[in-house]
Amino acid sequence: MRFDLVLFGGTGDLAWRKLLPALFQSFRHGSLPAGGRIIGVGRGAMSDDEYRALIAQRLAEVEADKRPSDAEFARFAQHLHYLRMDLSQPADYAALRELLQARDADTVVMYLATAPSLFTTVCEQLGAAGLATERTRVVLEKPLGHDLPSNRAINAAVREVFSEAQIFRIDHYLGKPSVQNLLALRFGNAIFEPLWRRENIASIEITMAEQLGVEKRGEFYESTGALRDMVQNHALQLLCAIGMEPPISADADAIRNEKLKVLQSLKRWTPETVSRDVVRGQYAAGQIAGKPVPGYRQEEGVSPTSQTETFVALRTEISNWRWAGVPFFIRTGKRLAGREASIVVHFRQVPHAIYRTPLGAANRLTIHLQPKDGLTLQLMAAAQSQADTGGVQTLSPAALDLDFDQRFGTERVGAYERLLLDVIAGRLNLFVRADEQEAAWQWVEPILETWQQANARGESPRPYVAGHWGPGAASALVARDGHSWMEEF
Known part of the structure; x- marks a missing residue:
């Protein structure tokens, strides 16, 4: 299965500590679909090779039994790409659309590993750019809101763009x-x-x-x-x-x-x-x-x-x-x-x-x-x-x-590894409903x-x-x- 996983916050703390190590482990275990592409999104200017070097540095710091060999990382790095984006700029979403359309994957996962205050903005921009198709899934990290009104507001805004079946609210426990x-x-x-x-x-x-x-x-x-x-x-x-x-x-x-x-x-x-x-x-x-x-x-x-x-x-x-x-x-x-x-x-x-x-x-x-x-x-x-x-x-x-x-x-299989694979496969059992x-x-x-x-x-x-x-x-x-x-x- 060909998939694209767009990781908003691709240079952030969560991506470095949890998400990319989990994706590597799924690659090592042979459970990550072979036709996958992982696109890290960040504000800084960076080439694909520079992003891969950053990820290699991070994976070299994990527990010894989870570190990749040079040969393993060289194969995993082929999945890694980078895109500079300002999440408030429509033109940057147009660039993302061009990148995704050039490949036309079976499934596109938008993983929002950002501050919750950006969830509404990102989803609205994805909708306006025509990136919220029936093949798209969106993952929302916690905390989803600061209280009941803010939780309702975020969910309402996300549902304006995505159906409930496309929304994966993650709780790693x-x-x-x-x-x-x-x-x-x-x-x-x-x-x-x-x-x-x-x-x-x-x-x-x-x-x-x-x-x-x-x-x-x-x-x-x-x-x-x-x-x-x-x-x-x-x-x-x-x-x-x-x-x-x-x-x-x-x-x-x-x-x-x-x-x-x-x-x-x-x-x-x-x-x-x-x-x-x-x-x-x-x-x-x-x-x-x-x-x-x-x-x-x-x-x-x-x-x-x-x-x-x-x-x-x-x-x-x-x-x-x-x-x-x-x-x-x-x-x-x-x-x-x-x-x-x-x-x-x-x-x-x-x-x-x-x-x-x-x-x-x-x-x-x-x-x-x-x-x-x-x-x-x-x-x-x-x-x-x-x-x-x-x-x-x-x-x-x-x-x-x-x-x-x-x-x-x-x-x-670790928690994030299991959940990421479930998102790619479209399984909602371990995700929280609104x-x-x-x-x-x-x-x-x-x-x-x-x-x-x-x-x-x-x-x-x-x-x-x-x-x-x-x-x-x-x-x-x-x-x-x-x-x-x-x-x-």
């Missing part, structure tokens, strides 16, 4: 192999479905923790914060995968219909419940891996009086028959004690205990998203050595551990509004020391339901 295995776990195995409900599950926690700070993205993060950056998209998509009803098929809209129902069933916020069930924090100076790191307010591009949150923990519920009364705890933050993304399903205690067990011990299913990729199921088993316990046997936790990398024995995004923004809007009012009163996020697991109030949040975060067991 949905491309992670572990998330794919989460869906397979739920809907490809008969043993879990009878257990996947309120009668058997005590609570569910979703953690997305980073040791890194904001690095050189302080100015961006000041206007974003953890709620917009991680909860509104990644965390809610994971919650949907855990909470959704079985779809009638693997068709994209069948899956997305069920995710939408989850978002619409989440308990709505009031100022009172936000104050009670949401914790916002901001990291202070501390140590990571034994090295001192600055506080958020000392980072480059950050106001010394910033009220932007770098940590969020919250409690919510899905108000339907399957999940009523089960607390879902979401936690995300920067400069935490470890790099960990996981979903933990805590099952209820046995209804009548005939054995001795450690305090709080129960069955747990942990879905590891990063850095490990796999599943751990905690069961209770008889201890090998028994002390005198009055004839009552003692049980201890024992884990069944499945490491997907070891089990399948091959290099696994009504999903709108429902997610509707849910977080009251939190943002309550925090805005708190900021006006001079209330700041709770401080936490870098290298710890966030403010103490996050532990108190789950303790009210008699639960603990995973690392506190």
